[in-house]
Amino acid sequence: MHGGGRARRGGSAATRLNRLGPRVALVSKVLAAGCALGALFGLSPPARAMDYARQNYILHCAGCHQLDGRGSAANDVPTLHRIPGLLVTIARGREFLAQVPGIIYSPLSNAEVAEILNWMLGEYNKDELPKDFAPYTAAEVGKYRAIRPPSIMDVRAEVLTELAKRGITVDYQAH
């Protein structure tokens, strides 16, 4: 009985590995490219470039938001600098960041999404981030991510209106 169980598990693990093979090779190529680009953009030590959240950012977000996180005005992809740090100061904004399509539909786990959001906020929003900012947790991301707002742009508009009431104006053109 036990032997059979082991054999089955062994077999499926091997199959999984075989399937993963090309993917792992591709990922390491992309990561190598990411590191080379990191060096090109003057990002310091490989240790930093190899940060796991940054690797996931390169793989899952940079295609649209660019390697430097500045997005692309021509393609209506917003910058990730400074603005998320303002949005996250109110509860609805904190939820919103975990509900954008790039996150809702990504294959990343909730823990990986939490890591990317925390990394993005620390990396691109240092000056805006409240001193008492509590990092996202996997459980929190899971809760927000389970809700798919019918119009994410309406949610963003609501968040911006609430911020404006508090005297915080957000100008996408300026960033």
Ligand code: HEC
């Ligand atoms: C296919 C392109 C694409 C990918 C991939 C993508 N995004 Fe986005 N992202 C957008 C666009 C377009 C918007 C703006 C409007 C929208 O759809 O909500 C946006 C909005 C955002 C916002 C809100 C910014 C604001 O000020 O409103 C955040 C935060 C964000 N994305 C983070 C991420 C992260 C983190 C990833 C990777 C896990 C990611 N995105 C992947 C295209 C993308």
